[in-house]
Amino acid sequence: MATGTEPAVEVVDLARTPLRELNARLHAAADEPDAPRSWRVSNPGGRHAIAVGLDAPFEVDVEGHVGYYCAGMNQHAAVRVHGNCGVGVAENMMSGSVVVEGTASQSAGATGRGGLLVIRGDAASRCGISMKGIDIVVQGSVGHMSAFMAQKGRLLVCGDAGEALGDSIYEARLYVNGAVTGLGSDCIEKEMRDEHAAEVSALLTRAGIDDVDPAGFRRYGSARELYNFKVDDAGEF
Amino acid sequence: MALRESALFSREVIAEIQRAAREGVYDIRGFGAKRRLPHFDDLLLLGASVSRYPLEGYRERCDTNIVLGDRHAKRPLELDIPITIAGMSFGALSAPAKEALGRGASAMGTSTTTGDGGMTPEERAASKTLVYQLLPSRYGMNPDDLRRADAIEIVIGQGAKPGGGGILLGQKISERVAEMRDLPPGIDQRSACRHPDWTGPDDLQIKIEELREITDWEKPIFIKIGASRTYFDVALAVKAGADVIVLDGMQGGTAATQDVFIEHVGIPTLPAVRLAVDALQELGMHRRIQLVVSGGIRSGADVAKALALGADAVSIGVAALVALGDNSPAFASEYERIGTAPGFYDDWQAGRDPVGISTQDDELAARFDPELGGRRLANYLRTMVLETQTLARACGKSHVQNLEPEDLVALTVEAAAMARVPLAGTNWIPGPPRDD
Numbered sequence: 001m002a003t004g005t006e007p008a009v010e011v012v013d014l015a016r017t018p019l020r021e022l023n024a025r026l027h028a029a030a031d032e033p034d035a036p037r038s039w040r041v042s043n044p045g046g047r048h049a050i051a052v053g054l055d056a057p058f059e060v061d062v063e064g065h066v067g068y069y070c071a072g073m074n075q076h077a078a079v080r081v082h083g084n085c086g087v088g089v090a091e092n093m094m095s096g097s098v099v100v101e102g103t104a105s106q107s108a109g110a111t112g113r114g115g116l117l118v119i120r121g122d123a124a125s126r127c128g129i130s131m132k133g134i135d136i137v138v139q140g141s142v143g144h145m146s147a148f149m150a151q152k153g154r155l156l157v158c159g160d161a162g163e164a165l166g167d168s169i170y171e172a173r174l175y176v177n178g179a180v181t182g183l184g185s186d187c188i189e190k191e192m193r194d195e196h197a198a199e200v201s202a203l204l205t206r207a208g209i210d211d212v213d214p215a216g217f218r219r220y221g222s223a224r225e226l227y228n229f230k231v232d233d234a235g236e237f
Numbered sequence: 238m239a240l241r242e243s244a245l246f247s248r249e250v251i252a253e254i255q256r257a258a259r260e261g262v263y264d265i266r267g268f269g270a271k272r273r274l275p276h277f278d279d280l281l282l283l284g285a286s287v288s289r290y291p292l293e294g295y296r297e298r299c300d301t302n303i304v305l306g307d308r309h310a311k312r313p314l315e316l317d318i319p320i321t322i323a324g325m326s327f328g329a330l331s332a333p334a335k336e337a338l339g340r341g342a343s344a345m346g347t348s349t350t351t352g353d354g355g356m357t358p359e360e361r362a363a364s365k366t367l368v369y370q371l372l373p374s375r376y377g378m379n380p381d382d383l384r385r386a387d388a389i390e391i392v393i394g395q396g397a398k399p400g401g402g403g404i405l406l407g408q409k410i411s412e413r414v415a416e417m418r419d420l421p422p423g424i425d426q427r428s429a430c431r432h433p434d435w436t437g438p439d440d441l442q443i444k445i446e447e448l449r450e451i452t453d454w455e456k457p458i459f460i461k462i463g464a465s466r467t468y469f470d471v472a473l474a475v476k477a478g479a480d481v482i483v484l485d486g487m488q489g490g491t492a493a494t495q496d497v498f499i500e501h502v503g504i505p506t507l508p509a510v511r512l513a514v515d516a517l518q519e520l521g522m523h524r525r526i527q528l529v530v531s532g533g534i535r536s537g538a539d540v541a542k543a544l545a546l547g548a549d550a551v552s553i554g555v556a557a558l559v560a561l562g563d564n565s566p567a568f569a570s571e572y573e574r575i576g577t578a579p580g581f582y583d584d585w586q587a588g589r590d591p592v593g594i595s596t597q598d599d600e601l602a603a604r605f606d607p608e609l610g611g612r613r614l615a616n617y618l619r620t621m622v623l624e625t626q627t628l629a630r631a632c633g634k635s636h637v638q639n640l641e642p643e644d645l646v647a648l649t650v651e652a653a654a655m656a657r658v659p660l661a662g663t664n665w666i667p668g669p670p671r672d673d
Contacts, residue, residue, distance in 0.1 A: 023450045048443045053380050053451030069434070069447040073380040087443075088434035092378055107434040111375040113419065129433040130375060132419040149429060151419045171421060227424040228407055229262065 010036040015043035023052060030056035048086065051079055057096070071098045074115060090117045093134055106143065109136045112153065118207045125162065128155040131172055137207035147174050148184065156203045158212045166220050174220040175200050177212060186226040190219045264496040265404060267585025267595060269397055269533065269555055270488045274505045276533055277542040279652030280645050281661060284631040292630040299626040300636040303550050305527045306388055306457020306480035309449070313457050314366055314388055316550070317346025318622050319637060320540060323531050323554035324370045324390065324461070326352025328405050328414045329492030329585065331602035332359050333610070334594040337561055339363030340607060341614025350390060353403045353428055355417045356382045363607070368459060371448070373402060374428035376418040380451055389448055390459035391441070396489030396532040399463030399503045403428035404493040409588040411597040438473040445478045459483050464509035464532065471516035475526055483552065484513050486532025490555035492595060493586030506532035508655035514547030523547065537624020545640035546656060560617035561610040562592045
């Protein structure tokens with residue numbers, strides 16, 4: 001039963017409202033103290049660049065499938081996509097969270113510098129490419145070249161990982177529960193110590209996943225052999 | 238018998254073979270292409286005479302202002318001069334050097350550009366108009382700086398290395414550079430050559446839309462390409478929605494690239510301008526989308542000739558660094574100590590620049606005075622503008638942008654074919670006749 005004190009939810013129907021207006025309103029609302037904090041976007045219809053450049057602790061629910069770059073460069077907002085995502089969901093995210101209830105296309109969380117990206121289904125190739133501090137939790141599996149040139153942050157995969165995981169990785173930490181088809185250049189399996197097990201448990205908790213055993217994960221990261229040019233490494237690239 | 242040097246195995250070639258045999262790795266260096274290439278020197282401007290009348294130097298107006306990015310952006314750039322400062326990274330350059338570029342550009346009412354390492358507060362504060370680059374590495378990329386920028390430049394490539402990613406060697410990855418790039422200090426950093434979240438022109442169009450949405454359609458979007466398949470690349474950049482196309486010929490500078498890449502990949506600036514203008518004209522977008530040309534611009538003569546071929550503006554990198562003090566004879570003894578000499582120094586990758594420009598060494602960087610450097614750059618820009626106006630007035634133009642191909646002739650058959658202007662003294666333009 002409604003109490004009359006529930007926060008107002010601003011509903012924006014993209015079947016009637018231009019995308020430009022949605023994003024402009026979300027941006028303007030960040031500076032308005034009385035603006036609604038909860039937003040619902042209906043009929044996304046696979047449009048690109050939905051809810052990008054947010055810079056306020058809003059809750060934004062997108063009711064359906066989205067195209068490229070949903071929640072790109074997010075700061076502070078909690079965006080939830082009740083559907084599947086196209087390329088580059090939460091690209092370059094700085095903070096806040098993005099939850100994808102379906103699956104995600106390639107380059108999910110690309111270059112993200114902070115915040116949490118959760119994908120309930122699978123993520124395609126290059127998940128976490130060039131990540132720079134973001135945490136990514138994939139409840140399903142990830143495709144090939146995931147965490148390519150990953151610099152910082154954590155990628156946790158509850159399912160399997162495709163070929164060339166962590167190719168040319170820097171200091172990001174990768175955890176995979178299932179099978180890894182193959183590791184990329186300079187990516188090696190590393191010992192799971194207590195602090196890593198705790199990290200896995202914490203990431204699962206933050207992602208709201210309670211049916212996966214943290215003890216099953218293996219850790220991967222950089223061998224740091226390619227950090228400086230050495231002629232004898234030429235064959236490794 | 239007199240000593241006879243081989244043309245094929247010159248002393249330079251022999252020295253390089255010996256170096257490669259000794260070190261077992263390719264040569265990485267800064268600067269730009271050093272080989273002789275067809276260039277603006279191979280063109281001449283036709284001054285006015287009986288058939289055309291000139292404007293009075295120093296008396297009649299010859300305007301230099303330009304607008305960049307008015308195709309879609311709410312806030313296009315309005316610059317006083319058609320010469321901008323090209324993207325050069327903090328990392329490749331010291332923070333005081335970046336600040337000096339901003340000071341010099343601002344004093345002359347033009348823009349400067351960030352680089353592969355993010356935006357520094359010094360640079361933003363010193364630059365009235367700052368173009369923020371979005372590169373494949375996305376080092377330091379963040380939405381606050383996007384909003385702080387005056388324009389956004391999506392870098393697809395640069396003339397020194399079309400198809401190649403950046404390099405910054407460990408000796409220049411200081412704590413501050415490492416922090417800005419989210420990398421460990423001291424590593425040899427290799428930037429990606431492809432963007433991480435888009436592939437091909439259709440994706441690029443969507444990427445541009447995202448950047449416009451993030452910044453509420455305020456900022457002009459530039460696309461920077463290295464000159465190679467220029468006609469097609471420009472056409473696709475137009476299709477993707479660029480407001481401005483930045484075209485960097487193979488003479489364009491670099492802070493660190495393999496010598497073999499610098500000297501052997503891409504096409505010179507001269508033919509690239511012609512191809513870019515062809516593409517823009519055929520799409521009906523010449524002057525609606527502005528063309529900024531870089532790669533070997535050194536003087537007002539180069540500026541005037543580039544504009545006459547159809548560019549809207551030019552951009553300088555190496556020349557701007559030289560104006561700041563790079564390769565200065567005042568540091569001759571210090572250059573000698575590191576095995577080089579003023580006029581030859583190109584080890585910008587090494588971080589030992591005695592002038593304090595291409596370094597992250599605090600002691601060396603402290604030698605460089607950003608105020609003085611900014612003044613020198615402004616002086617140099619002012620000189621180039623005066624030269625450009627002088628030449629434009631001589632051709633009877635009341636705005637430098639009114640220079641046109643008809644004002645040009647070529648000194649060589651190659652330049653005539655590439656620029657598609659007649660060989661001097663003839664009406665002959667080599668090459669197949671155009672369809673039109």
